[in-house]
Amino acid sequence: MKFALFSLSLLFFIPICAQQESDVLMTVGQMEITGREFLQVYQKNLNLVQDDQQRSMDGYMDLFVEYKLKVAEAYSMGLDTLPQYKKEFAKYEDQLARNYIYEDKMTDELVTEAYERGLEELDVDHILMLVGMNSLPQDTLKAYNKIESVRKKALAGENFTQLAKQYSEEPGAKETGGKLGYISVFATVYPFESAAYQIEVGGVSKIVRTQFGYHILKVNDRRAKSPDLVVSHIMVSDRQDAGTVDPEQRIREVYAQFEQGEEFEGLARQYSEDKGSARNGGQLRPFGRGSLRSKIFETKAYQLSEIGAVSGPFKSEFGWHIIRLDSLIPVKTFEEQKEDIKNRISQGNRAKVLTQNLVDRVKDQYGFQRKQSYLEPAMNWVTDSVMKRSWKATPLIRESDPVLFIIGDKPLRLSQYGAYLEQRQKRIKLPTQKGELLTQVYYEFEQLEIERFVKSRLEEDNEEYALVVNEYREGLLIFEVMNRSVWNEARTDSLGLEKFFKKNKKNYRWEDRLEAEIFSASDGTVLEEVSNRLRSGENAEEIRAALNNSDKVKVLYTSGVYEAGDSRLPDSYQMKEGVSSVLSTEDNFVLVVGKSVLPAGPKSLEEARGQVLSDYQVKMEEDWMEQLRKRYPVEIDRQVFDQLKNGMN
Structure with a gap:
C-alpha cells in the first residue's frame, strides 16, 4: 500500500514541478520571466559565479534581476532594431539552428565515420x-x-x-x-x-x-595521423616597442647558455618574453598540424625528431625562438572531436547526405512535396547571361511561375528560385554549362528554404532551443546597452573621469621604483668579475664585450625602471643606489646596479588611466543600475520562487 501511494505521489509530483517551471516567476517592467528560464540560466552559470553568497538561488536572484533590468533597457532603447545587432544575431542563430536541425542518427553516423577516417x-x-x-x-x-x-x-x-x-x-x-x-x-x-x-x-x-x-x-x-606536440620555447620579441636589446643577439646569447649546460626551464622563466608560457618554463599547450598561426613555428616543431631535442634559434612572425620537444600527444578522442566534426559536416559536401535525411524528416513532420521539375522552365527563363554573372530576373506572370515545391503549407515558386539565382550568380564558382549551374543553385535554394522553414518553427517546437537562442539574443543586447550606457560613456567623459580621479587619488600610487641595470649569469663568480669591472669604471657594453664571445655567453644584461615586487628583481634585493652583492635566485645569479631610487608616491592621471577608467566604469554602472531599478519595477512571485527552491533540494 505504501508503495502504491508513493508511486501515486510521483505521478502527481512530476506535472507539479513542470507547472512551477512554466509559471511566471517575475516581471521586470513589462517583461514576464518564467521559472524555467531562471533555472536554466542559474544552472548554466553557477560554476562561473565567484562570490559564494551568490551561488545560492537567493543570492543569484540579485544577479539575474540586474541582467533582466539591462535587457529591459536595451529593448526600450530599440537596440534590437539596429542593423549590426540583427546581422550578428542572425549569424549565431543560423549556426545554432543547424545543430538542432541536423541533430539525428544520420549526423552521428557521419561523425563516427569522419572520426575513424581522420585517424x-x-x-x-x-x-x-x-x-x-x-x-x-x-x-x-x-x-x-x-x-x-x-x-x-x-x-x-x-x-x-x-x-x-x-x-x-x-x-x-x-x-x-x-x-x-x-x-x-x-x-x-x-x-x-x-x-x-x-x-x-x-x-x-x-x-x-x-x-x-x-x-x-x-x-x-x-x-x-601525426600526433599533436607539446613543446617549450623561449621567445624574444622583435617588436619595435619591446625594448632596447637586439632580439637576434639576445636569443643567440640565451641559446649559447643552453649549449653551455643551463636548464631550458630556467632560461625560459628568466628571458622569454612570452610571459604566458615563461612562468611554466616555456611550455605551450598541445597543438597539431595546421592549428598554429605560425607555419614556420609548426614546421620547426615537427622537424624535432626526439623527445628533448632543441632547435637552433629561428625567426617567426612573432619574434625569435628556440624550441624543445617535450612530448607527443595521442590523437584526440571521439568525444573531444565530436562537436568540431559536426560543424564541418554541416558546412561541407557531406551536407547533401544530411539534406536528404532532413527532407525525409520534414516530409514526415510537416509535409514536403516537389511539384514540378525546375530545369525545363528555368532553362527557358534564365538567359545565357547568367554565365557572365549578369542575368536579371524578369517578372513572371502567374501562369509562367509554377510552384516547384511545398514545405508544410508554404509554396516556393520559380520566381523565388530566380531571385536567389540572381544573387548567387555573383559569388558562385561558375561551371562550364548553364544547366549545371541551374542545378547546383536549385539544390542550394531547396536546402536553404527547408532549413529556413524548420528554423522558423524551432522556437515554437523545441523549448531547449528557444531558451538557448534567447539567452544569446539578450547577451548581445546587454553588451550593446553596456557599451552605450557605461563603457563608452566612461571613455568619453574626460571631465567626469578627472573628477573621479581627484576624489579617489589616494587609491592610485606608485610603490618604490628603481632605475637600474641588471646583470645575470649561471656562475656567481662571473658576476663578481662584473662587479669589479663596474667599480673600475667600465660600462655595460664594455663588460659584455669582454666576457662574451661568439663561442660562449657568460653574462646577460638588461636595463629599465622596476617597481618593488618586479619579478626581475631578486626577492632578497633591497632597493638602493649602487652595485649590489651577487644575489642567488631559483635559476641563476643576479647583480643589480641601482641608478636612482624613485620613492613611492601618487600617480598622475595619465600614469593610472587604465585602472582609473576601470574603476570609473564600475561606479557609473552602479549609478546606472539604481536608475534602472526605479525605471522598471521588479515583482517576484515568492510562492513560485520557493517552490523552485524546494524542487532543487
Missing part, C-alpha cells in the same frame, strides 16, 4: 576525365568509356603515374602524374574521399563520380 592519412594518386553533372548524355557516356578503358589498363598492371600523365584531364596532370600526396578526412569532396578510404594499399578504385567528372584512384600508402 589515418592516405597517399593518393588519381586520374580524372572531366564532365559536368548536367552534360549531354553522349558526353557523359564518352567520359565514362574513357575512364573505364584507363582503369582496365591500370588493373592490368600498367604504371599508374604514366597513365595519369598520358590520359588524365586534370590540369597539370602531365607534370604531377596525378599525385595528390597525403590526404585525410575533409581534404577532398566526399565521394572521392569515400572511394579512397575503401581501397587497400596498392589497389585501384572503382570508377567514382563527382561534380568534376569521373575518377579512378590508387592508394600508395596509409599512415597514422
Whole structure:
C-alpha cells in the first residue's frame, strides 16, 4: 500500500514541478520571466559565479534581476532594431539552428565515420576525365568509356603515374602524374574521399563520380595521423616597442647558455618574453598540424625528431625562438572531436547526405512535396547571361511561375528560385554549362528554404532551443546597452573621469621604483668579475664585450625602471643606489646596479588611466543600475520562487 501511494505521489509530483517551471516567476517592467528560464540560466552559470553568497538561488536572484533590468533597457532603447545587432544575431542563430536541425542518427553516423577516417592519412594518386553533372548524355557516356578503358589498363598492371600523365584531364596532370600526396578526412569532396578510404594499399578504385567528372584512384600508402606536440620555447620579441636589446643577439646569447649546460626551464622563466608560457618554463599547450598561426613555428616543431631535442634559434612572425620537444600527444578522442566534426559536416559536401535525411524528416513532420521539375522552365527563363554573372530576373506572370515545391503549407515558386539565382550568380564558382549551374543553385535554394522553414518553427517546437537562442539574443543586447550606457560613456567623459580621479587619488600610487641595470649569469663568480669591472669604471657594453664571445655567453644584461615586487628583481634585493652583492635566485645569479631610487608616491592621471577608467566604469554602472531599478519595477512571485527552491533540494 505504501508503495502504491508513493508511486501515486510521483505521478502527481512530476506535472507539479513542470507547472512551477512554466509559471511566471517575475516581471521586470513589462517583461514576464518564467521559472524555467531562471533555472536554466542559474544552472548554466553557477560554476562561473565567484562570490559564494551568490551561488545560492537567493543570492543569484540579485544577479539575474540586474541582467533582466539591462535587457529591459536595451529593448526600450530599440537596440534590437539596429542593423549590426540583427546581422550578428542572425549569424549565431543560423549556426545554432543547424545543430538542432541536423541533430539525428544520420549526423552521428557521419561523425563516427569522419572520426575513424581522420585517424589515418592516405597517399593518393588519381586520374580524372572531366564532365559536368548536367552534360549531354553522349558526353557523359564518352567520359565514362574513357575512364573505364584507363582503369582496365591500370588493373592490368600498367604504371599508374604514366597513365595519369598520358590520359588524365586534370590540369597539370602531365607534370604531377596525378599525385595528390597525403590526404585525410575533409581534404577532398566526399565521394572521392569515400572511394579512397575503401581501397587497400596498392589497389585501384572503382570508377567514382563527382561534380568534376569521373575518377579512378590508387592508394600508395596509409599512415597514422601525426600526433599533436607539446613543446617549450623561449621567445624574444622583435617588436619595435619591446625594448632596447637586439632580439637576434639576445636569443643567440640565451641559446649559447643552453649549449653551455643551463636548464631550458630556467632560461625560459628568466628571458622569454612570452610571459604566458615563461612562468611554466616555456611550455605551450598541445597543438597539431595546421592549428598554429605560425607555419614556420609548426614546421620547426615537427622537424624535432626526439623527445628533448632543441632547435637552433629561428625567426617567426612573432619574434625569435628556440624550441624543445617535450612530448607527443595521442590523437584526440571521439568525444573531444565530436562537436568540431559536426560543424564541418554541416558546412561541407557531406551536407547533401544530411539534406536528404532532413527532407525525409520534414516530409514526415510537416509535409514536403516537389511539384514540378525546375530545369525545363528555368532553362527557358534564365538567359545565357547568367554565365557572365549578369542575368536579371524578369517578372513572371502567374501562369509562367509554377510552384516547384511545398514545405508544410508554404509554396516556393520559380520566381523565388530566380531571385536567389540572381544573387548567387555573383559569388558562385561558375561551371562550364548553364544547366549545371541551374542545378547546383536549385539544390542550394531547396536546402536553404527547408532549413529556413524548420528554423522558423524551432522556437515554437523545441523549448531547449528557444531558451538557448534567447539567452544569446539578450547577451548581445546587454553588451550593446553596456557599451552605450557605461563603457563608452566612461571613455568619453574626460571631465567626469578627472573628477573621479581627484576624489579617489589616494587609491592610485606608485610603490618604490628603481632605475637600474641588471646583470645575470649561471656562475656567481662571473658576476663578481662584473662587479669589479663596474667599480673600475667600465660600462655595460664594455663588460659584455669582454666576457662574451661568439663561442660562449657568460653574462646577460638588461636595463629599465622596476617597481618593488618586479619579478626581475631578486626577492632578497633591497632597493638602493649602487652595485649590489651577487644575489642567488631559483635559476641563476643576479647583480643589480641601482641608478636612482624613485620613492613611492601618487600617480598622475595619465600614469593610472587604465585602472582609473576601470574603476570609473564600475561606479557609473552602479549609478546606472539604481536608475534602472526605479525605471522598471521588479515583482517576484515568492510562492513560485520557493517552490523552485524546494524542487532543487
